[in-house]
Amino acid sequence: MASSHLAGDGPFSKQCQAWLERTLGCARALLTHSCTAALEMAAILCDIQPGDEVIVPSFTFVSTANAFVLRGACPVFVDIRPDTLNMDEQQVEKAITPKTKAVVPMHYAGGPCAMDVIMEIAERHGLWVVEDAAQALLSTYQGRCLGTIGHLGCLSFHETKNIISGEGGALLVNDTRLVERAEVIREKGTNRSRFFAGEVDHYTWVDIGSSFLPGELVGAFLFAQLEQAEKIIAARRRIFDLYHRSLRPLEEAGLVRLPWVENDSVANGHLFYLIARTTEERTRLIKHLDACGILAVIHYVPLHSSPAGRRYGRTAGHLAVTEDLSGRLLRLPLYYEMSDEDAGRVVASVQEFYSRPS
Numbered sequence: 001m002a003s004s005h006l007a008g009d010g011p012f013s014k015q016c017q018a019w020l021e022r023t024l025g026c027a028r029a030l031l032t033h034s035c036t037a038a039l040e041m042a043a044i045l046c047d048i049q050p051g052d053e054v055i056v057p058s059f060t061f062v063s064t065a066n067a068f069v070l071r072g073a074c075p076v077f078v079d080i081r082p083d084t085l086n087m088d089e090q091q092v093e094k095a096i097t098p099k100t101k102a103v104v105p106m107h108y109a110g111g112p113c114a115m116d117v118i119m120e121i122a123e124r125h126g127l128w129v130v131e132d133a134a135q136a137l138l139s140t141y142q143g144r145c146l147g148t149i150g151h152l153g154c155l156s157f158h159e160t161k162n163i164i165s166g167e168g169g170a171l172l173v174n175d176t177r178l179v180e181r182a183e184v185i186r187e188k189g190t191n192r193s194r195f196f197a198g199e200v201d202h203y204t205w206v207d208i209g210s211s212f213l214p215g216e217l218v219g220a221f222l223f224a225q226l227e228q229a230e231k232i233i234a235a236r237r238r239i240f241d242l243y244h245r246s247l248r249p250l251e252e253a254g255l256v257r258l259p260w261v262e263n264d265s266v267a268n269g270h271l272f273y274l275i276a277r278t279t280e281e282r283t284r285l286i287k288h289l290d291a292c293g294i295l296a297v298i299h300y301v302p303l304h305s306s307p308a309g310r311r312y313g314r315t316a317g318h319l320a321v322t323e324d325l326s327g328r329l330l331r332l333p334l335y336y337e338m339s340d341e342d343a344g345r346v347v348a349s350v351q352e353f354y355s356r357p358s
Ligand SMILES: *Cc1c(COP(=O)(O)O)cnc(C)c1O
Pocket: 033, 034, 035, 036, 037, 060, 061, 063, 064, 106, 132, 134, 135, 155, 156, 157, 158, 167, 168, 169
């Protein structure tokens, strides 16, 4: 496809957006610079005002909370479930106050939060639901794609994710009432997209907004990735399944815990983690793997214990599960071109660690 269009929303970007709308099933998909940018757009669309509260997990990436803090909100951190490591839906209702405006579930490792419960609570209390689906492209929950269940969903195409464009993301607008305003906010607060659609004869400043759309080079790169999405995800799931199968005996022996896979969901093989019995054991396992030439890394420092999290947010209840599991979790290598042999080597090194007397 030849095109001299280099700014945003050229033919490649449009193909990406059409692909996302068709494949995931959402009213409108808008490419952004990043998932962070999509979350910032979501905060504007939810009309977050200074003093509002937003319920978020503490075990997540900073942008889940930061996007709302930028609009003056206080992130209220809730604990995670020990099985899925996702926001504990039982804690959400208890965290609601008259100031609460939105709930932001994050689908860790591409595995789904209990969206049916979260949506039901949000509807009862008149709250927005913004899914941080940065890791969850093409994962499903009860047959629906993650990111398409809340009022808004945010995807990432950062190079650390499954489908990439270097930096990149998308806002999925599922609530049709928000589509027009989303387009305005993304185009610097102008009604430029209505102008291009021939709906108005000039465009002007109509709302707050910023430049949230990526250039066409990003769209071109991303479309090539989306065309291969099934293949990329199948390869990652093959490695995920290999790890799961091979390490099951260690889990059955009570030595490690593996990612939990629920029956009514399909995860996208985004990452594979182990939970060691203690933080000290995790440190030794990471060292052992390092000595075998294998890079295993920890994940989030809980946001409620971070300097900015303490300054801008507060906790709802005691985040015991978050504090415990974040200190014991490590991620094993998992990438598209990883061979079964390489994954087998990682498994053998983990097995070796647990077969030695400590
Ligand atoms: C990667 C990630 C983000 C940020 O994505 P960017 O595209 O880099 O802004 C946000 N939330 C979660 C849960 C992530 O994993």
